Amino acid sequence: MARPEVMRAEEVVRGISAVANAVRLYPATSPLRAQAVQRFLSVATEAVDDGPPMQLIVEPAGFKWGDTLLAEGQGNVVAFAESLYAHQAGKLIVAPGLTSEEVVAFFAAVATDTHEVKDAGGLRAVLKEHGVSRLAVVEVTLRATTDESLSGLDLTAAPLDEIAAPVAAAAVAWEESAGSGPGKDGVAEAIGALEEAARELATQRIAEALMRLDEATRVRALAAAYKTDATGTPMQGMLDALARMKPAALARLLALAANATGISAGELLCGLRLPPEALRAVTLLLRPSPQAESARGVPEHADAGAIAREVSAENEAESSDLERQIGRSPRRFAAGKALGTTVEIASRRKTEDAVHAIGDALPPALRAGALAEVRAALTFLSSLDREVALSSAAARARQQLADPELLRLCIASLNGGADPDAVAAILSAGGPVAADTFIAVYLGSAESLRPRLHQVLRSMGDVVASAASRRIREADPPTARELIDVLIGIGDKRTVPVLRQALEHLDVGVRRACLEALGRIGGPETERLLVGALNHWDPETRRYAARAIGQARATSAVPAMLKILQGYYLFERNYGLKKEVIEGLEVLGSPTAVPTLRRMAGRRFVIGRKNRELRYLARKALARLEQPAATEGRAS
Numbered sequence: 001m002a003r004p005e006v007m008r009a010e011e012v013v014r015g016i017s018a019v020a021n022a023v024r025l026y027p028a029t030s031p032l033r034a035q036a037v038q039r040f041l042s043v044a045t046e047a048v049d050d051g052p053p054m055q056l057i058v059e060p061a062g063f064k065w066g067d068t069l070l071a072e073g074q075g076n077v078v079a080f081a082e083s084l085y086a087h088q089a090g091k092l093i094v095a096p097g098l099t100s101e102e103v104v105a106f107f108a109a110v111a112t113d114t115h116e117v118k119d120a121g122g123l124r125a126v127l128k129e130h131g132v133s134r135l136a137v138v139e140v141t142l143r144a145t146t147d148e149s150l151s152g153l154d155l156t157a158a159p160l161d162e163i164a165a166p167v168a169a170a171a172v173a174w175e176e177s178a179g180s181g182p183g184k185d186g187v188a189e190a191i192g193a194l195e196e197a198a199r200e201l202a203t204q205r206i207a208e209a210l211m212r213l214d215e216a217t218r219v220r221a222l223a224a225a226y227k228t229d230a231t232g233t234p235m236q237g238m239l240d241a242l243a244r245m246k247p248a249a250l251a252r253l254l255a256l257a258a259n260a261t262g263i264s265a266g267e268l269l270c271g272l273r274l275p276p277e278a279l280r281a282v283t284l285l286l287r288p289s290p291q292a293e294s295a296r297g298v299p300e301h302a303d304a305g306a307i308a309r310e311v312s313a314e315n316e317a318e319s320s321d322l323e324r325q326i327g328r329s330p331r332r333f334a335a336g337k338a339l340g341t342t343v344e345i346a347s348r349r350k351t352e353d354a355v356h357a358i359g360d361a362l363p364p365a366l367r368a369g370a371l372a373e374v375r376a377a378l379t380f381l382s383s384l385d386r387e388v389a390l391s392s393a394a395a396r397a398r399q400q401l402a403d404p405e406l407l408r409l410c411i412a413s414l415n416g417g418a419d420p421d422a423v424a425a426i427l428s429a430g431g432p433v434a435a436d437t438f439i440a441v442y443l444g445s446a447e448s449l450r451p452r453l454h455q456v457l458r459s460m461g462d463v464v465a466s467a468a469s470r471r472i473r474e475a476d477p478p479t480a481r482e483l484i485d486v487l488i489g490i491g492d493k494r495t496v497p498v499l500r501q502a503l504e505h506l507d508v509g510v511r512r513a514c515l516e517a518l519g520r521i522g523g524p525e526t527e528r529l530l531v532g533a534l535n536h537w538d539p540e541t542r543r544y545a546a547r548a549i550g551q552a553r554a555t556s557a558v559p560a561m562l563k564i565l566q567g568y569y570l571f572e573r574n575y576g577l578k579k580e581v582i583e584g585l586e587v588l589g590s591p592t593a594v595p596t597l598r599r600m601a602g603r604r605f606v607i608g609r610k611n612r613e614l615r616y617l618a619r620k621a622l623a624r625l626e627q628p629a630a631t632e633g634r635a636s
Contacts, residue, residue, distance in 0.1 A: 009065040013071050014043075024079075041099075052200050055201060063077065084110065087114055087122075093198055102132045102135055105131065106135045109126045127195070136194075150166045150186050150189075153190070167209055168220075170185075170237075170238070185236065187238045187241060188236060191237060223260060269282060339374065342357050343358060343377050363400055366410060371410070399431075403433070407437040411423065439486060443482050464486065472505070477505075481510055495521065499526075500529055503515075511538070519552040520551070526552065546564075557588075561585060562592070586620065594625055598622055601619040
């Protein structure tokens, strides 16, 4: 049974896609457009007005809520997702308080030509200019900026490491300015400048960026945020970001800050606006543990003699056997046994604490090489995704593996004969971090290791394709070609959207590698891309497309190839293209090409070496195409 939030997300996707369809089909004066807008507003209000903004991941052919594909295969949804993806939108955010005016303005911006939108600064900039604040997009590309402050960063999409340093600098700026007048709250200013729908996402990412700083810097930032300016106001923007930290990290930070400032952790906690469940968790973590030995269960009088006699009662044979067992138990066995025991306990008593214990045990087990036990633990955590009360804890436990160092060790274990399926299962749990790490290892690996890497790659193609898509836009030509080699290792239609994007790369070598990859993958979708590449603006790219069509045995491209031979490019000197087309038709062996090839082969008078070569190739291809028919006639 689907979780309620997934059902609400799917209703929102259906509603907004219906509006997009109505806008496309009916004029602005049609009542059907207004009705579609009102239905969507009703669904959106019910879905988000009682909670935080809804964040939907935009895919080339649909929308996702977490890992769940919404309204899969529905034409309206696919068309709307494609239009957003064309504007380079990676996320769609729906916030409470959405109005019909904002919805109308949103779809007017989406319907604008992509080149015009790009010239205007991107879809997000156009939406902000038209006052759309509660229906926002997060673009998948970053724009260069010379402003090193938070205001110069895209807080919804910039890497966390790039956000962390300006956040620390903003705390220092507040501390300096608060002593002489009104404080300068750079965090609040940067978040306030965003559209309302994106503010919660930006605040959460600032909280995550704070975890990239060392503890001393975080403590200084927290202490500075509590300092009041001349108006008696603290740095509220920083405090709101701190309130989004995970309870365990926040509790530790408050305890350290209490030692540094002399203010109790409880007083510091009172200055944060925490949700009730987070406040309860932090309060429990800050509660002091029993310090008296009696409270800890230590007896008042220990009988040292009795303890010594009990220890010495062990005979020499037992000690020898114990030493032998320890010698036979390597670190991998010990770490794997600890993780396996933790999973067994959690399966008997499914609580958040038990799931957290699995998360704590995963990194040591992976570091020790206990891949089978880690994979079994991940399987158990996946089974908890169906339980609403434990799904969040299971996701946090899996996040313990999102460490590039750990993931590199996991990939390196392939050299020692590790099971590729186990490595793939572990990397899949690492999400985007694992995909980026895998690509980095792949690009720097020796050829001898790549066959084993390909076995892993096929099992985690989705996340690797997504990571390659982010990298390939800004990559230099050699790196882009290597990324295409990674996509070839996936070897199925999951890579087609990325290859479609790579076809627009400015380097012809990248486009050639992309077409060769499409020729290897095959399938209807790749054939459509190859046929489209025959109309590319670059003649050399068209030649590579014709060659790839033959490699892919794409018979659906025969009509387009015949048009080229029949003078489709009338004013272009296309000898090289026609040569590739004739050779491709010979490989495809389609009878449809026989009349056109016969006309070219029958030309009696041709001028120039190139035209004579084209006639020779046409005769050669025609002989091969007519040979099966002749052989058939003799057999009969």
